[in-house]
Amino acid sequence: MKTRILVVDDEPALTRMVKLNLEQSGRFVVRTENEGARAVQAARGFKPDLILLDVMMPDMTGDEVSQELAQDSQLSSIKIIFMTAIVTKAETGDTGKKIGGNEFVAKPVKAADLIATIDRVLGET
Amino acid sequence: MVGEGVEVGSGRAQLLVKVGMLLCVILSAPLRAASEEAPFRLTDEERAWLAAHPVIRVAPDPNFGPIEWFNQRGDYQGVSSDYVGIVQRRLGVRFEVVRTESWNELLAKIQSREVDVLTAVVATGDREDYLAFTKPYFETTRAIFSAQSLQGVSTLEDLTGYKIAVVKGSWMDEQLSQRTGMSINRFQDLTTALIATSRGVTDVTCSAHETMAFHRRQEGLTNLRLVATLPDPIELRFGVRRDWAPLAELLDRALATVDEERAMAIRSTWIDVDEPRFWEKPVYRYSALATLALLVAMLVSVLSWNRSLNARVRRRTAQLEAAHVQLMQAEKLKSIGRLSAGIAHEVKNPLAIIQMGVDFLVSSGPPNEASGEVLSDMDDAVRRADGVVRGLLDFSREEELDLQPARLDEVVEESLRLVGHELRQRRIRVEVELPAPAPTVRMDRNKIQQVLINLFMNASQAMEGEGRLSVSCQIEDFIVLRVVDSGPGIAEEDVARLFDPFFTTKPVGEGTGLGLSVSRNIVELHGGSLDIANAPDGGAMVTLRFPKEPVEEQA
Numbered sequence: 001m002k003t004r005i006l007v008v009d010d011e012p013a014l015t016r017m018v019k020l021n022l023e024q025s026g027r028f029v030v031r032t033e034n035e036g037a038r039a040v041q042a043a044r045g046f047k048p049d050l051i052l053l054d055v056m057m058p059d060m061t062g063d064e065v066s067q068e069l070a071q072d073s074q075l076s077s078i079k080i081i082f083m084t085a086i087v088t089k090a091e092t093g094d095t096g097k098k099i100g101g102n103e104f105v106a107k108p109v110k111a112a113d114l115i116a117t118i119d120r121v122l123g124e125t
Numbered sequence: 126m127v128g129e130g131v132e133v134g135s136g137r138a139q140l141l142v143k144v145g146m147l148l149c150v151i152l153s154a155p156l157r158a159a160s161e162e163a164p165f166r167l168t169d170e171e172r173a174w175l176a177a178h179p180v181i182r183v184a185p186d187p188n189f190g191p192i193e194w195f196n197q198r199g200d201y202q203g204v205s206s207d208y209v210g211i212v213q214r215r216l217g218v219r220f221e222v223v224r225t226e227s228w229n230e231l232l233a234k235i236q237s238r239e240v241d242v243l244t245a246v247v248a249t250g251d252r253e254d255y256l257a258f259t260k261p262y263f264e265t266t267r268a269i270f271s272a273q274s275l276q277g278v279s280t281l282e283d284l285t286g287y288k289i290a291v292v293k294g295s296w297m298d299e300q301l302s303q304r305t306g307m308s309i310n311r312f313q314d315l316t317t318a319l320i321a322t323s324r325g326v327t328d329v330t331c332s333a334h335e336t337m338a339f340h341r342r343q344e345g346l347t348n349l350r351l352v353a354t355l356p357d358p359i360e361l362r363f364g365v366r367r368d369w370a371p372l373a374e375l376l377d378r379a380l381a382t383v384d385e386e387r388a389m390a391i392r393s394t395w396i397d398v399d400e401p402r403f404w405e406k407p408v409y410r411y412s413a414l415a416t417l418a419l420l421v422a423m424l425v426s427v428l429s430w431n432r433s434l435n436a437r438v439r440r441r442t443a444q445l446e447a448a449h450v451q452l453m454q455a456e457k458l459k460s461i462g463r464l465s466a467g468i469a470h471e472v473k474n475p476l477a478i479i480q481m482g483v484d485f486l487v488s489s490g491p492p493n494e495a496s497g498e499v500l501s502d503m504d505d506a507v508r509r510a511d512g513v514v515r516g517l518l519d520f521s522r523e524e525e526l527d528l529q530p531a532r533l534d535e536v537v538e539e540s541l542r543l544v545g546h547e548l549r550q551r552r553i554r555v556e557v558e559l560p561a562p563a564p565t566v567r568m569d570r571n572k573i574q575q576v577l578i579n580l581f582m583n584a585s586q587a588m589e590g591e592g593r594l595s596v597s598c599q600i601e602d603f604i605v606l607r608v609v610d611s612g613p614g615i616a617e618e619d620v621a622r623l624f625d626p627f628f629t630t631k632p633v634g635e636g637t638g639l640g641l642s643v644s645r646n647i648v649e650l651h652g653g654s655l656d657i658a659n660a661p662d663g664g665a666m667v668t669l670r671f672p673k674e675p676v677e678e679q680a
Contacts (some may be wrong), residue, residue, distance in 0.1 A: 001262035011474050017481030024488055085473030107477035108511055125523055 036060030261360030465517030516639035534563035587612030
């Protein structure tokens with residue numbers, strides 16, 4: 001069974017690229033959203049195993065999205081990986097850095113690194 | 126009443142007698158002098174000769190004061206006039222004084238026998254042809270006057286190369302003319318010769334000391350100075366036309382009656398005892414020198430004070446400038462920090478898109494080899510661009526230090542370990558010299574490691590072939606950590622720009638030009654400093670200073 005990933009970012013091109021890469025590996029089913037406000041709704045319908053969530057979106061921040069998810073008992077167990085443009089690799093380090101219990105990846109991230117991070121986060125359960 | 130009057134009258138008579146006696150005493154002096162100069166007995170021959178020559182024309186030099194000259198009223202003046210007077214009285218004759226315009230005219234007239242006696246003349250071989258000389262009656266010294274301070278001139282020989290002014294036909298003229306290589310300028314009279322030297326037409330005037338001093342005073346040629354007096358005095362005599370030689374003997378007889386006392390009296394009548402002017406007196410000179418020395422001392426102290434003030438001003442100005450530069454630098458870094466946070470988001474998203482796009486194309490298998498290379502180049506380009514933006518972001522993170530005490534040796538070792546692969550690949554020998562136990566520094570360990578890694582990488586990239594990287598630590602007022610490489614050092618033109626953001630000497634794509642400015646920023650946030658200079662034996666030397674741990678931390 002393929003892992004279900006919801007990708008939320010205000011950049012349609014980026015969500016498209018992430019989807020292409022993840023699906024090319026043959027291991028993931030990917031749905032994309034380009035507005036923070038629609039992320040929670042999409043999560044309810046799509047039931048992802050993991051959400052790749054942009055931190056800085058025009059309508060809602062990634063933090064706000066994650067808090068809404070946490071308030072929904074059905075969605076609170078969904079793993080989240082934040083994608084951010086303003087965290088440097090020096091800070092996330094090779095192993096990534098958890099803030100508020102969530103993993104971070106710094107943009108631009110290589111597809112292979114992203115998949116490795118997804119595997120690690122999901123493997124922890 | 127009457128008695129009283131008689132008494133008064135007799136008192137007046139006594140007074141009159143006394144005054145009369147006094148007058149007699151006073152008046153008798155010149156009378157006695159005159160009697161001493163009364164005519165002496167002449168032989169018959171002498172008397173006959175004088176009778177045969179009733180008119181004797183004497184001709185003084187019109188311009189040779191104080192020996193002889195004519196004053197403004199046309200009176201014959203000077204030493205020789207006194208001697209002429211004595212001779213007249215002794216011989217009981219009256220000379221006719223002939224006034225000429227110049228010495229040269231005078232010489233011409235004695236030779237043509239238009240005059241009979243020259244009253245002050247130096248006996249020279251040439252002149253013996255037409256003159257019979259008496260014995261000398263006056264002695265003078267030769268001297269050199271100039272308006273310049275001539276160094277090392279003390280004899281006539283020293284005057285080679287100088288323009289010398291002399292009176293035409295004078296004995297000085299004759300003396301100098303016998304020498305070769307002299308630049309002689311002949312003037313009609315002494316006054317003219319002195320004026321020429323005073324105005325710089327000629328360099329020196331040579332004549333009798335007393336006469337030059339006399340005419341200098343008369344003409345007000347105050348810029349003329351005595352340069353030197355010459356040895357060997359000059360003797361002045363009467364010169365009688367050769368065919369009147371018996372007159373010379375007569376004159377000698379008359380002159381012989383002048384005793385030394387009388388000669389001295391005549392001399393002092395006409396010649397200042399050459400009393401030096403007050404500024405020529407030693408007292409004046411010494412006090413002037415002392416004053417000058419005092420002034421110089423004051424000037425020197427004022428100058429040195431001025432200098433030290435200047436030095437202080439310069440030092441303060443330099444400090445101010447350095448502070449200003451640091452402030453500018455800090456401002457620059459801050460604004461870059463603010464800016465970079467803003468643009469990082471806007472740049473990193475497109476970079477992420479490109480990165481993912483490249484990754485997708487690579488993993489789906491590029492259609493040909495060229496496409497593979499294109500993708501590889503794009504991958505590199507993204508990494509480079511990301512590096513620049515990441516460097517920029519470091520500015521905006523400057524406030525977030527996580528300070529913990531850390532042992533310097535551990536931080537250094539850890540940083541070296543992280544670049545160990547690079548150093549080994551480049552065959553760089555590492556020398557670490559840290560005191561034991563190594564000092565502890567409160568630091569954001571990750572940040573300081575970032576700094577050290579940056580410095581080690583810079584050093585290793587600067588060294589071609591086998592190099593040496595040395596890390597040492599001294600504990601002074603600060604904890605001083607030095608990183609020295611054996612590379613070529615820093616070019617002089619680069620020193621000022623080393624810490625400018627984006628300044629790099631590395632090839633395009635290899636350095637962002639942010640490493641050093643970020644590193645310095647980080648160290649300064651720790652209350653320390655980071656400086657770069659060339660090491661004494663070449664290579665670059667980076668000096669990091671950290672504040673010492675407060676005592677409580679060590680407890």
